[in-house]
Amino acid sequence: MGISFARFRRGVLATTACFAFACVANADFVLVDDFESYAVGTTPVGQGSGWSTNLTTNLAHGFGVALDPAGSGNQVARLNIENPRYVANSNHVIPDGNVGTLLFQIYRPETSSVLDMAAGFTAEFTGTNGWLSAGDFATPLRINNNADLLQIYDSNGFAEVTEPEGLSPLPGGEWYTVWMVADTNTDTWTLYVEGGEYEEQTQVQAGSISEFGFRGGTGAADLLHFGFLANASQGANMPVYLDNFYVDTDSMPGGNLSNPIPEPASLMLLGLGSLAMLARRRKTTAEDETLG
Numbered sequence: 299m300g301i302s303f304a305r306f307r308r309g310v311l312a313t314t315a316c317f318a319f320a321c322v323a324n325a326d327f328v329l330v331d332d333f334e335s336y337a338v339g340t341t342p343v344g345q346g347s348g349w350s351t352n353l354t355t356n357l358a359h360g361f362g363v364a365l366d367p368a369g370s371g372n373q374v375a376r377l378n379i380e381n382p383r384y385v386a387n388s389n390h391v392i393p394d395g396n397v398g399t400l401l402f403q404i405y406r407p408e409t410s411s412v413l414d415m416a417a418g419f420t421a422e423f424t425g426t427n428g429w430l431s432a433g434d435f436a437t438p439l440r441i442n443n444n445a446d447l448l449q450i451y452d453s454n455g456f457a458e459v460t461e462p463e464g465l466s467p468l469p470g471g472e473w474y475t476v477w478m479v480a481d482t483n484t485d486t487w488t489l490y491v492e493g494g495e496y497e498e499q500t501q502v503q504a505g506s507i508s509e510f511g512f513r514g515g516t517g518a519a520d521l522l523h524f525g526f527l528a529n530a531s532q533g534a535n536m537p538v539y540l541d542n543f544y545v546d547t548d549s550m551p552g553g554n555l556s557n558p559i560p561e562p563a564s565l566m567l568l569g570l571g572s573l574a575m576l577a578r579r580r581k582t583t584a585e586d587e588t589l590g
């Protein structure tokens with residue numbers, strides 16, 4: 299199957315934008331939430347960014363805005379749900395026929411010894427009461443620290459992540475950036491990770507497999523949501539922290555593997571660079587006028 303002209307042209311435009319703006323952001327990623335616009339201690343649910351949940355009381359305790367546990371001062375989401383609760387976002391649909399990329403950051407506290415939850419794109423919710431159930435995930439990444447494993451689902455079952463080495467179980471006390479790419483044409487998905495001791499973006503493998511089959515959402519299904527589900531072993535007060543959700547609903551084949559998260563340091567350098575260029579141009583203009 300070939301690349302459509304529209305996608306090819308957009309790819310060229312994205313590359314051009316990359317030159318013009320020094321790759322500060324990929325043009326195709328849309329920010330879902332960075333949790334900076336809320337008050338700490340409140341919940342993002344129902345505040346316009348598309349988050350929903352089957353938590354019934356005290357939403358901010360189950361899914362609330364908190365300060366970065368790593369101490370950066372950045373605002374993040376603290377996810378603290380027990381089975382059978384979920385949190386989902388439904389503002390960014392991947393229509394069947396598209397390649398979608400979900401990017402987010404995740405942090406597991408070192409003290410969370412039991413952690414059992416799944417993350418990924420889903421189609422319909424088929425659980426009791428219309429809730430998200432484990433089988434609904436098309437692209438399930440499972441933090442199964444009850445069994446001390448980080449797992450992916452590949453068509454027939456869960457398999458432990460073996461590459462990059464040491465990522466399973468997800469080491470605590472570090473932020474990781476995750477790229478989850480769902481190809482709804484082939485109903486397969488791929489996963490990339492960066493952070494902690496993995497300084498370079500690395501493709502995740504389970505044994506020799508790096509392209510995994512969808513679990514749910516196969517066939518002509520659109521991927522209507524992405525979310526997090528507490529599995530059977532998940533207890534209370536075993537949170538994970540999440541930040542910087544971005545979605546590209548129409549990625550190029552292979553997914554959008556750029557990093558749209560602004561880095562304060564490089565933005566500052568860019569600003570200083572622009573100021574220096576402006577100062578030089580003013581000086582040159584002034585000299586020209588003197589000479590003229």
Ligand SMILES: [Ca+2]
Nearest residue numbers: 332373374541
């Ligand atoms: Ca943030």
Ligand SMILES: [Ca+2]
Nearest residue numbers: 482516517518
């Ligand atoms: Ca499909």
